[in-house]
Amino acid sequence: MSGAPVSQPAPVQPRASAPSLSDGEWHRLHPLTPLLRGGLFLVVIAGIVIANLRDRLVFVFLPWIDDDADVDVEEWQGNDPIDFIVDNNLYFAAGFALLGILLLLIGVFYLSWRFHTFRITGDDVEVRSGVLFRTHRRAPLDRVQGVNLTRPMFARLVGMAKLEVVGAGLDSNVKLEYLSTANAEGVRADILRLASGRRLAEAGKGAATSATSRVSAAASVVSAGITGLISGDEEQDSEPESVVHIPLGRLIGSRLLSGSTLALIAIVIAIIVGSIAGTPWVLFSLVPALIGFGAYWVRTITRALRYSIAPTQSGGARQQAGSPSGIRITFGLFTTITEILPPGRVHAVEVDQSVLWRPFGWWSITVNRLSGRGMTDGNAEQFTTVLPVGTRDDVERVLRLLLPGRPESEWPLVFEHGLLGPKADDPYTNTPRRARLLRLLSWKRNGFRLLPDALLIRRGVIWRALAVFPLARLQSIGIDQGPLDRALSVAGIRVHTISGRVSGRLGVIDRDAALRLFEDTEAAAVAAASTDRSHRWAGEESATSDPVLVEAEAGPTRTDHDSIEVPEDPR
Amino acid sequence: MTNAPEENSAPTTTEPVSAAGTEAADGDDVLNRDTYESIREPRAAGRLPLGDGTWHQLARQYVWVQQISGGVVGLIALAATLLLTLLWGQWWAWIPGGIILAMITWTMVITPRQARAYGYQLRRDDLVFRKGILWQRVVAVPYGRMQLIDITHGPLDRGFGIAQLKLVTAAASTGVVIPGLRQEAAERLRDTLVDVAEARRTGL
Numbered sequence: 196m197s198g199a200p201v202s203q204p205a206p207v208q209p210r211a212s213a214p215s216l217s218d219g220e221w222h223r224l225h226p227l228t229p230l231l232r233g234g235l236f237l238v239v240i241a242g243i244v245i246a247n248l249r250d251r252l253v254f255v256f257l258p259w260i261d262d263d264a265d266v267d268v269e270e271w272q273g274n275d276p277i278d279f280i281v282d283n284n285l286y287f288a289a290g291f292a293l294l295g296i297l298l299l300l301i302g303v304f305y306l307s308w309r310f311h312t313f314r315i316t317g318d319d320v321e322v323r324s325g326v327l328f329r330t331h332r333r334a335p336l337d338r339v340q341g342v343n344l345t346r347p348m349f350a351r352l353v354g355m356a357k358l359e360v361v362g363a364g365l366d367s368n369v370k371l372e373y374l375s376t377a378n379a380e381g382v383r384a385d386i387l388r389l390a391s392g393r394r395l396a397e398a399g400k401g402a403a404t405s406a407t408s409r410v411s412a413a414a415s416v417v418s419a420g421i422t423g424l425i426s427g428d429e430e431q432d433s434e435p436e437s438v439v440h441i442p443l444g445r446l447i448g449s450r451l452l453s454g455s456t457l458a459l460i461a462i463v464i465a466i467i468v469g470s471i472a473g474t475p476w477v478l479f480s481l482v483p484a485l486i487g488f489g490a491y492w493v494r495t496i497t498r499a500l501r502y503s504i505a506p507t508q509s510g511g512a513r514q515q516a517g518s519p520s521g522i523r524i525t526f527g528l529f530t531t532i533t534e535i536l537p538p539g540r541v542h543a544v545e546v547d548q549s550v551l552w553r554p555f556g557w558w559s560i561t562v563n564r565l566s567g568r569g570m571t572d573g574n575a576e577q578f579t580t581v582l583p584v585g586t587r588d589d590v591e592r593v594l595r596l597l598l599p600g601r602p603e604s605e606w607p608l609v610f611e612h613g614l615l616g617p618k619a620d621d622p623y624t625n626t627p628r629r630a631r632l633l634r635l636l637s638w639k640r641n642g643f644r645l646l647p648d649a650l651l652i653r654r655g656v657i658w659r660a661l662a663v664f665p666l667a668r669l670q671s672i673g674i675d676q677g678p679l680d681r682a683l684s685v686a687g688i689r690v691h692t693i694s695g696r697v698s699g700r701l702g703v704i705d706r707d708a709a710l711r712l713f714e715d716t717e718a719a720a721v722a723a724a725s726t727d728r729s730h731r732w733a734g735e736e737s738a739t740s741d742p743v744l745v746e747a748e749a750g751p752t753r754t755d756h757d758s759i760e761v762p763e764d765p766r
Numbered sequence: 767m768t769n770a771p772e773e774n775s776a777p778t779t780t781e782p783v784s785a786a787g788t789e790a791a792d793g794d795d796v797l798n799r800d801t802y803e804s805i806r807e808p809r810a811a812g813r814l815p816l817g818d819g820t821w822h823q824l825a826r827q828y829v830w831v832q833q834i835s836g837g838v839v840g841l842i843a844l845a846a847t848l849l850l851t852l853l854w855g856q857w858w859a860w861i862p863g864g865i866i867l868a869m870i871t872w873t874m875v876i877t878p879r880q881a882r883a884y885g886y887q888l889r890r891d892d893l894v895f896r897k898g899i900l901w902q903r904v905v906a907v908p909y910g911r912m913q914l915i916d917i918t919h920g921p922l923d924r925g926f927g928i929a930q931l932k933l934v935t936a937a938a939s940t941g942v943v944i945p946g947l948r949q950e951a952a953e954r955l956r957d958t959l960v961d962v963a964e965a966r967r968t969g970l
Binding site (some may be wrong): 316363543669670671673674675676677678680681682683684685686689691692693699704710713717718720721724726 | 808810813890900901905908910911937938939942943964
């Protein structure tokens with residue numbers, strides 16, 4: 196499917212195979228898109244039609260099934276539309292009507308496909324769609340939070356994939372669905388390359404000339420060369436080695452030993468007790484509960500199957516030594532999702548372990564990140580879990596990927612002291628002894644440690660958790676104190692990140708330590724934010740990465756690269 | 767740049783400082799006209815201290831606005847309760863009515879104290895905001911993290927010339943809302959914050 200006919204608007208370039216879809220021109224999506232997107236709709240219509248004509252279809256195609264059908268046929272007479280057509284000899288009218296509807300549908304699909312175009316320039320990804328109500332969505336590339344390649348099972352069979360450019364706001368994703376898989380991977384690599392600022396540094400001239408719509412032969416040679424580079428790079432890191440392997444047994448075991456299982460056991464016990472004490476009919480309510488839990492388990496397990504997490508070159512081979520690269524996370528058995536997280540898009544990381552998992556030494560990792568989805572989107576949740584279950588070694592490898600560029604001397608603070616709890620010479624600042632009544636079990640573990648570029652918060656004994664907050668991503672910090680805290684001269688700290696499952700709350704810390712932490716964290720966060728270059732993560736040392744120059748070079752249409760929202764203006 | 771960074775250059779003691787302080791900076795006049803002059807804080811030794819720097823406070827009119835709107839709601843609740851009890855003899859109406867009236871009365875009693883506990887400080891790199899006496903809360907927001915600033919004022923606010931300023935970052939939990947600034951002060955503060963935020967803009 197690599198040579199899929201992706202048609203191009205007026206100035207068509209004579210490029211047959213592997214067309215670059217990111218040359219600054221408007222392109223269309225794959226022609227099969229309406230079929231895949233409208234597929235469900237058509238299936239529903241077909242289902243309704245078949246359900247209504249079931250008896251007749253059986254009668255027409257399988258007349259030998261049974262003789263009762265004859266009786267039924269008698270009963271239909273009079274009010275059945277097909278009989279009406281047959282009786283009045285309206286075959287032509289019916290045929291034309293059907294043909295008309297079909298043509299209309301095809302026409303609508305064709306128009307919607309034709310008007311659905313996208314463009315990738317040096318600064319933005321833009322999508323235009325709609326025939327009557329036009330929408331135009333533009334996402335600035337330096338606010339790209341990640342690129343997801345989703346391949347639903349049906350689309351996978353025909354070699355299609357949908358690409359989702361994750362923006363920073365709520366419901367701010369730019370979706371390109373569908374593209375052929377090869378094109379989608381090429382576009383993804385291009386978007387990441389452009390977003391990283393690398394292309395601007397390496398091939399700025401080429402990008403600029405192809406951004407002007409007059410494409411000369413020379414420019415097409417240049418962009419063909421770039422395309423070659425891109426496809427070469429993509430082949431090179433197309434199958435990066437996963438740093439983690441989750442055996443099926445561990446996955447199933449971890450799901451069985453989760454909090455929801457405890458809830459199920461509690462419900463089952465309650466129902467059994469109820470059935471013994473009261474009426475046995477209560478037992479029947481077990482059935483839906485078990486079915487529901489079964490479906491939930493199967494769903495979570497199939498989603499976590501074939502899980503892999505690996506570093507990625509994010510579309511560029513000439514990676515400077517020590518410069519951060521992104522992460523590639525792939526998961527899903529039927530619907531495969533490949534996410535690429537550029538560096539610096541992780542706002543908080545939490546490693547946690549429930550008491551049920553402790554005998555096995557399993558941990559899970561969740562992150563706070565911008566998924567660009569609405570609050571009500573059910574899929575948003577799956578993007579927060581980065582490691583469903585893993586051993587300590589897995590956790591170590593994944594954390595090194597998620598939080599790159601940290602000096603080796605800091606890792607023991609995370610792994611030895613942070614995960615496994617208080618040891619001798621605990622480097623964490625914990626709840627003071629005088630306030631231990633407020634943290635009865637965990638007062639020796641409940642604490643924090645401030646590193647030059649990250650804040651570690653350690654919580655919980657029964658449910659161990661360690662949260663890491665990169666200071667460059669910190670939004671603000673608060674300190675609070677209620678009357679009970681004041682009497683004990685303690686206070687609570689809360690670091691504010693973008694919303695997610697990782698909470699930045701740490702209660703019951705010595706007041707002076709908390710105040711010092713408040714000031715130090717604030718100062719460190721300001722410093723970290725001012726030196727942070729991860730919105731153009733690969734262009735840091737070259738002057739081309741400077742926003743002003745980027746603006747002058749590659750985009751007259753650039754409006755506001757500071758907005759967090761994806762600008763969307765109806766035309 | 768604005769006058770904001772200079773304000774921390776002359777740190778004062780941890781005592782409540784006069785808001786119309788010694789700095790004769792241009793913005794201070796606007797920010798400090800008709801405001802309270804000292805932060806009210808809890809007496810216990812374990813409290814969160816005020817720290818260095820100049821705290822700007824709310825306008826005095828804020829309390830009037832709060833008391834009037836609270837009083838109006840209270841009067842309506844009282845009238846409804848009296849109507850139900852005296853005309854229709856529904857004595858149970860005193861249960862919800864009494865609870866509502868007690869809450870409103872309590873709010874009106876503590877509002878003047880609470881209003882004095884609000885404060886904000888423009889430091890070199892961040893804005894510090896504090897509120898509350900029984901439940902103290904202090905938040906520091908780096909200027910570069912501000913995404914937008916909202917100024918709202920209702921009809922009663924306009925009558926008294928005050929406005930509410932809300933500071934939004936990418937984190938929903940930041941929650942910095944400064945009620946009861948004089949309108950010129952709110953606009954000045956907004957312009958100042960937008961200026962300094964523009965100079966320190968970073969990624970998310």
